[in-house]
Amino acid sequence: MRTQVQNEARRQGLRLWITSGPGLFWIVLFLLIPSAVLLGIGFFSADDYGSPILPVTLQPFQQVAGYSLLGWDDGNIIIFLRSLAQAGIATAVTALLSYPLVFFIMTRPAALRPLLLLFIVLPSWTNQVVRTYAWLELLGPNAPVSWLAHALHIVPPDLGIAPGTFAVTTGLAYNYLPYMMVPLYASAEKLDWTLVEAGRDLYASGLRLFWHTVFPQTLPGLLSGVIFVAIPAFGDYVVPQLLGGDRALMIGSLIANQFTETPDWPYGAALTIIMLVFTGAGLVAFRVLTRKLGGAGEATI
Amino acid sequence: MSNVVPRRVRAVLAGISWPVYVLLYTPLALVAFYSFAPEPNGVGHSLHAYNVLFHDGDVFVALQRSLILALGSATVSTMLGTLLGYGLCRFRNANARGFLANIPSLVIYTPIIMPSLVFGISELIFFNFVHRTTGLLGAGLDTMVIAHITFQVPYVALTVFARLAGLDPNLFEASNDLYADGVKSFFYLIVPVVQPAIIGGFMLGITLSIDDFTISFFTAGPGSVTLPIYIYSAIARKGISPEINALGTLMIGTIILFAVVHFLITKGREGADEYSA
Amino acid sequence: MSDTAARGAISLSGITRIFSGMIPAVDRIDLEIRAGEFFTLLGPSGCGKTTLLRMIAGFETPDAGTILISGREMQDVPAHQRAVNTVFQSYALFPHLNVAENIGFGLRMRGVKKPERKKRVDAMMELLQIGAFAGRNAGQLSGGQRQRVALARALVNEPEVVLLDEPLSALDAKLRAELQIELLRMQKRLGMTFIFVTHDQHEALVMSDRIGVMSRGQLQQVGPVLDVYEKPRNVFVAEFLGLSNIWPMTAAGGGVGQTPIGPLQITAPMGAERQVMIRPEKIWLYNDSQAPRDRPNVFSGVVREAIYMGASTQYRVELTGGAIVLALDTNNAAAERSWRAGEAVAVELKPDNIMLIEG
Numbered sequence: 001m002r003t004q005v006q007n008e009a010r011r012q013g014l015r016l017w018i019t020s021g022p023g024l025f026w027i028v029l030f031l032l033i034p035s036a037v038l039l040g041i042g043f044f045s046a047d048d049y050g051s052p053i054l055p056v057t058l059q060p061f062q063q064v065a066g067y068s069l070l071g072w073d074d075g076n077i078i079i080f081l082r083s084l085a086q087a088g089i090a091t092a093v094t095a096l097l098s099y100p101l102v103f104f105i106m107t108r109p110a111a112l113r114p115l116l117l118l119f120i121v122l123p124s125w126t127n128q129v130v131r132t133y134a135w136l137e138l139l140g141p142n143a144p145v146s147w148l149a150h151a152l153h154i155v156p157p158d159l160g161i162a163p164g165t166f167a168v169t170t171g172l173a174y175n176y177l178p179y180m181m182v183p184l185y186a187s188a189e190k191l192d193w194t195l196v197e198a199g200r201d202l203y204a205s206g207l208r209l210f211w212h213t214v215f216p217q218t219l220p221g222l223l224s225g226v227i228f229v230a231i232p233a234f235g236d237y238v239v240p241q242l243l244g245g246d247r248a249l250m251i252g253s254l255i256a257n258q259f260t261e262t263p264d265w266p267y268g269a270a271l272t273i274i275m276l277v278f279t280g281a282g283l284v285a286f287r288v289l290t291r292k293l294g295g296a297g298e299a300t301i
Numbered sequence: 302m303s304n305v306v307p308r309r310v311r312a313v314l315a316g317i318s319w320p321v322y323v324l325l326y327t328p329l330a331l332v333a334f335y336s337f338a339p340e341p342n343g344v345g346h347s348l349h350a351y352n353v354l355f356h357d358g359d360v361f362v363a364l365q366r367s368l369i370l371a372l373g374s375a376t377v378s379t380m381l382g383t384l385l386g387y388g389l390c391r392f393r394n395a396n397a398r399g400f401l402a403n404i405p406s407l408v409i410y411t412p413i414i415m416p417s418l419v420f421g422i423s424e425l426i427f428f429n430f431v432h433r434t435t436g437l438l439g440a441g442l443d444t445m446v447i448a449h450i451t452f453q454v455p456y457v458a459l460t461v462f463a464r465l466a467g468l469d470p471n472l473f474e475a476s477n478d479l480y481a482d483g484v485k486s487f488f489y490l491i492v493p494v495v496q497p498a499i500i501g502g503f504m505l506g507i508t509l510s511i512d513d514f515t516i517s518f519f520t521a522g523p524g525s526v527t528l529p530i531y532i533y534s535a536i537a538r539k540g541i542s543p544e545i546n547a548l549g550t551l552m553i554g555t556i557i558l559f560a561v562v563h564f565l566i567t568k569g570r571e572g573a574d575e576y577s578a
Numbered sequence: 579m580s581d582t583a584a585r586g587a588i589s590l591s592g593i594t595r596i597f598s599g600m601i602p603a604v605d606r607i608d609l610e611i612r613a614g615e616f617f618t619l620l621g622p623s624g625c626g627k628t629t630l631l632r633m634i635a636g637f638e639t640p641d642a643g644t645i646l647i648s649g650r651e652m653q654d655v656p657a658h659q660r661a662v663n664t665v666f667q668s669y670a671l672f673p674h675l676n677v678a679e680n681i682g683f684g685l686r687m688r689g690v691k692k693p694e695r696k697k698r699v700d701a702m703m704e705l706l707q708i709g710a711f712a713g714r715n716a717g718q719l720s721g722g723q724r725q726r727v728a729l730a731r732a733l734v735n736e737p738e739v740v741l742l743d744e745p746l747s748a749l750d751a752k753l754r755a756e757l758q759i760e761l762l763r764m765q766k767r768l769g770m771t772f773i774f775v776t777h778d779q780h781e782a783l784v785m786s787d788r789i790g791v792m793s794r795g796q797l798q799q800v801g802p803v804l805d806v807y808e809k810p811r812n813v814f815v816a817e818f819l820g821l822s823n824i825w826p827m828t829a830a831g832g833g834v835g836q837t838p839i840g841p842l843q844i845t846a847p848m849g850a851e852r853q854v855m856i857r858p859e860k861i862w863l864y865n866d867s868q869a870p871r872d873r874p875n876v877f878s879g880v881v882r883e884a885i886y887m888g889a890s891t892q893y894r895v896e897l898t899g900g901a902i903v904l905a906l907d908t909n910n911a912a913a914e915r916s917w918r919a920g921e922a923v924a925v926e927l928k929p930d931n932i933m934l935i936e937g
Contacts, residue, residue: 012392013392015388015391015392016388016389016392016393018388019384019385019387019388019391019392020384020385020388020389020392020405021388022381022384022385023381023382023384023385023454023458024385024404024405024408024409026381026450026451026454027408027409027411027412027451027454027455028408030424030427030447030448030450030451031411031412031415031420031423031424031451031452032408032411033427034423034424034426034427035411035415035419035420035423037423037426037427037430038419038422038423038426041426097317097321100313100314100317100318100321101317101318101321103314104311104314104315104317104318105318107311107314114564115564118560118564119322119325120322120325122556122557122560123325123326123329124512125508125511125512125556125560126329126512126552126553126556127511127512127514127528127529127532127552128512128513128514128515128529129514129529129532129533129536130332130529130532130549130552130553131328131329133332133532133536133541133545133549134328134329134331134332134549135328136536136541137328137331137332137335137541137546138327138328138331140541142541174325174328177325231414231416232416232417234416235416235417235418235419236416236418237417237418237514237515238514238515238533242533242536252416252418255418255422256418256422259422259425259519265426268422272418272419272422275416275419276419279416283414468673469668469670471666471667471668471670472670472672472673474635474637474657474664474666474670475664475666475670475672476672476683477636477637477656477657477658478635478636478637478657478658478662478663478664478684478732479658479663479683479684479687479731479735480658480659480684480687480688480735481658481683481687482656482658485658485687489683489686489687490672493674494672494673494674496674
């Protein structure tokens with residue numbers, strides 16, 4: 001005879017499936033399965049049109065590593081490294097900008113703070129293409145900034161800062177600044193300022209004071225921000241496409257090409273897998289780092 | 302708190318921050334500025350670009366599609382996401398461990414963490430396969446809507462979940478205690494309390510939809526050009542042009558307007574909204 | 579004998595609740611609560627008192643046993659169909675409704691029409707003096723005000739039983755004291771059965787008609803407050819409710835028991851109990867030189883600690899022989915009846931005041 005408790009547990013389970021089921025099912029059907037298919041394709045061969053066909057092979061991965069009919073080419077490695085570097089620099093820039101911004105906002109009257117935060121987040125509500133286009137205009141060959149750069153002999157005449165590596169970095173930092181700001185701000189809001197007083201009481205001051213009392217408390221926010229910036233920046237498509245040109249090719253453009261311009265689906269899928277491996281490794285590394293540094297937990301499901 | 306931070310430091314912070322604010326809006330301001338470019342073979346400023354824009358039928362169609370896409374996907378994702386968030390908050394056994402219990406987390410966080418590019422390409426392949434085998438879901442507005450719903454649902458679910466999780470757990474019981482059964486409790490307690498989160502989730506869905514390019518790009522078909530895709534193609538073809546500037550300016554202006562209106566509304570509602578009792 | 583079918587009478591038989599294979603939270607409890615009484619479930623945290631309360635409310639289902647409310651079996655009836663209302667520890671006021679709407683919620687759910695509802699809500703707000711806040715939301719009220727709203731919300735439904743789960747624990751001492759009296763007055767006036775859960779023994783003493791002391795899922799003792807305090811049945815009850823001196827005892831015949839402090843003459847008939855207990859306030863203190871040596875149970879000692887508590891002073895007295903006795907003395911005006919650490923005193927334990935309790 002089932003007890004009341006077991007009956008109740010069953011009813012709970014049923015209610016769970018009725019409410020959460022549709023949403024979960026939708027995501028499984030329309031994302032998880034397609035992603036699995038994509039990853040699977042990386043192990044197939046390609047036909048003349050770039051579609052996946054049997055036999056199963058590791059050849060696409062060899063392509064990723066740079067091996068082709070013409071021997072070994074380091075192009076892909078360079079692209080990966082460049083993408084990592086861009087993501088890293090963009091993350092660093094957003095972090096370095098976010099700290100002063102966050103604490104600037106914190107020093108303003110409480111009524112003003114939401115407004116100031118809003119102004120930072122606002123540009124990110126416009127479309128990516130429009131934002132990136134704006135930078136294209138600002139850093140393009142005919143823009144005043146480029147004239148300045150030309151005058152300083154940084155770039156040759158008729159060429160702007162965009163397209164180029166610096167333009168990509170700028171575009172990435174601009175687009176992802178809010179993603180770093182918001183978690184960092186959330187952390188800063190919860191700061192226990194009495195620690196600063198305790199620090200002063202124990203003879204610390206200036207930068208050391210900040211480093212030992214304030215900074216550690218912002219770590220959860222910082223690490224969230226790093227994840228929210230570095231991962232999308234690494235695989236970004238729009239910014240390198242519009243601001244990068246041929247000299248600053250990143251992994252996002254490379255992958256996209258395999259599905260649009262020069263179809264080779266298995267190769268593209270293999271590239272994606274490798275990209276995800278890098279991303280996953282980075283995520284794991286940061287979770288370990290968070291735990292070691294004692295990061296706090298958010299309201300997670 | 303301002304007494305903790307010394308005056309000098311505050312000055313430095315301000316000195317760094319104000320220029321950043323300016324820098325944030327300079328590109329956008331420039332777009333607006335250049336949109337008032339003179340007519341061809343003219344000088345000074347004019348509304349020529351806007352004129353051309355308003356007479357361009359393609360733009361209006363693209364705009365229409367963008368709106369349908371945003372509103373359609375946000376509506377569905379809000380419904381799915383709200384139920385999802387509610388279900389996980391209310392009916393999940395908090396002590397369950399093991400693989401099965403972690404599936405919802407995995408499923409919900411994947412669309413958020415996944416890079417848009419991988420997302421878009423996965424959809425491309427999936428819909429391509431489905432279309433080839435069943436003839437349904439050819440690349441077009443419907444595939445775009447499906448993709449948009451998919452990336453919005455987790456955000457809505459998390460928003461609703463967070464709001465519910467922050468509530469006193471006794472509230473459900475209080476409602477029962479006062480003669481409301483499960484269904485009545487849902488409509489008289491849950492929905493009103495969670496309403497701000499539902500609306501917030503809906504607005505978030507619209508924002509995500511309008512902001513997206515990559516996923517839309519890879520799920521679009523030849524006949525389903527939306528506004529971001531239109532702009533992107535125009536840039537690819539013509540590079541920088543006043544018409545694009547005009548379009549961009551209008552989009553930026555609309556967003557700013559909405560943000561200001563939204564801010565004023567929430568400011569006005571401030572006093573009545575307290576959720577701990 | 580009490581009428582178990584009277585409106586608001588509660589009868590629990592063999593109530594058990596086990597949480598996922600662990601030790602039972604509530605272990606085979608039998609309890610009769612009379613209609614219209616103020617009954618307190620007292621015990622430390624984790625003793626199962628809240629679980630028991632929740633089962634009466636209907637938020638939890640017992641794994642075994644029956645619950646009779648007003649004579650009808652209720653253990654399988656869902657909470658929203660029971661004529662029982664709860665005042666929660668966290669008040670659980672609905673955030674999206676104002677005070678008046680909160681109070682009227684139960685009436686609304688039961689289909690009471692607006693004019694009637696308004697009448698009853700207004701009357702209740704008048705009774706609890708919260709009419710001034712009718713339009714405010716929960717977030718705009720103080721702790722004490724919220725507590726009254728929570729109470730009003732429960733009482734307006736005129737339930738058969740009102741359950742209160744540590745409703746005063748979040749309030750400061752002064753407010754608590756005020757509300758304790760007010761709750762008591764309210765209960766007497768309305769005549770509903772109140773079941774009050776707390777871990778605070780002072781609260782229990784002040785408000786209750788009868789107390790049930792719980793520990794580890796079981797009822798240790800049930801009875802009127804005076805009885806439970808003056809005649810605790812075991813060490814747990816003796817120590818949980820008030821201060822006590824407890825010593826092991828071996829019967830030595832003739833109404834005398836041997837204890838670590840010496841031989842004690844005890845009035846109560848000796849049975850199987852192996853412990854003696856005496857409340858500190860029952861111990862008489864004298865200057866050692868003035869001790870009434872002709873009476874039984876008088877021992878000499880030295881004051882080790884004198885703790886001044888305002889209306890009374892607590893003394894830790896070390897007897898010659900090493901045993902420690904805790905005595906409580908009211909601070910009368912007479913100066914010679916107060917001692918400092920190091921002074922020689924004598925304690926008298928009157929035979930009538932010594933209780934025999936189980937271990």
